[in-house]
């Protein structure tokens with residue numbers, strides 16, 4: 001390649017913070033070694049390691065598309081990857097945020113000039129003492145790169161954002177589907193639009209609207225109306241108006257931050273009037289559907305869900321997925337307990353998180369064939385319930401993805417998988433790595449809200465899907481009014497009060 005004609009700095013800072021969890025997300029949680037042999041990157045990452053860390057999602061799409069343009073140089077600026085705790089941790093400490101952002105800004109200043117910056121974000125990161133961490137990052141990046149450079153970002157639709165972000169950044173591209181199938185596509189769009197903006201071919205003109213609707217994530221599956229109708233409406237606008245991009249943030253209610261709720265962003269090429277029109281249409285359409293948005297998915301109690309799973313097995317409607325959508329720590333044992341109480345068979349429970357038990361088993365050199373008799377899970381907080389005693393035989397034990405996994409056979413063909421951290425099983429066949437015969441299970445009890453639909457539902461694998469949550473309104477509950485918000489006034493949001501629309 002000849003002399004670069006365009007330099008783009010690339011940053012990553014993503015977390016979906018459940019601020020109601022007791023364990024903060026610390027600096028240490030963001031720092032871990034990778035295992036190059038398995039293609040697993042360490043964190044923080046820079047240069048090519050950063051650019052290559054997530055090839056099938058936002059980063060992969062961005063890098064692939066940016067490199068299709070001659071003369072574009074990408075500079076991977078040192079960035080933390082997802083923390084070890086993944087989504088199972090609370091407030092990001094100010095220390096962690098300031099350390100990484102401080103290094104990013106110093107590196108940008110030392111390595112100037114940049115024509116553009118790509119921010120690979122999630123949007124639902126919550127940082128102690130920083131009310132809008134993504135907008136604050138954009139503000140500091142803007143200050144460092146100067147007014148001429150263009151800043152583009154990608155987001156998860158669970159981002160909690162208001163109009164602050166696009167005051168400092170020029171462009172944002174959010175996935176439209178939940179599960180998030182289009183991360184790669186949005187990365188590509190960000191790259192192409194950023195390159196065009198730097199070349200003077202795209203002049204970002206945008207509008208942001210906040211919609212006072214707050215909803216639990218389990219309801220936000222875009223396989224059902226009216227969530228899918230919002231996706232469709234955005235796609236129609238994008239199809240009929242070249243260079244229009246629409247972001248519909250569904251929001252993440254388990255972060256106690258001032259910008260929760262739904263948000264629409266519309267981006268046009270130098271046409272603020274069109275942006276305003278499209279944004280008004282999207283916002284009004286969303287608001288009209290508010291009641292249906294909140295009733296799109298049926299949630300069962302755990303005893304009811306387990307009983308329905310049994311019935312589905314009798315009718316041959318297997319495999320059955322029992323998804324406890326509400327467990328935010330991974331330690332919850334409510335479903336496990338009920339599976340034992342109702343004597344289910346050929347059931348896979350994946351996973352129950354238990355850092356202490358898995359550490360003990362690792363230290364003890366646990367291996368296949370060992371007898372197992374331990375209390376597992378529970379106790380992380382009240383939402384996790386009590387530990388449950390499991391007696392059985394270890395099928396498999398070993399390291400993987402930075403944690404220790406143990407699978408235990410018990411009862412009549414049941415298998416429990418223990419993990420060190422919260423694990424959301426999205427694809428049944430990801431469990432094959434644990435030596436499990438996936439086809440042998442009639443029921444799979446997992447911890448997931450919507451992401452599991454990728455590998456269990458939208459591909460036709462499971463014949464029965466049952467979403468459950470404990471009777472008590474714990475922290476992942478659909479009953480948001482039972483959560484101890486301090487920074488959110490629920491009365492300002494539908495369905496909890498009489499919010500004003502438009503805001």
Ligand SMILES: [Zn+2]
Nearest residue numbers: 156157158180
């Ligand atoms: Zn998400």
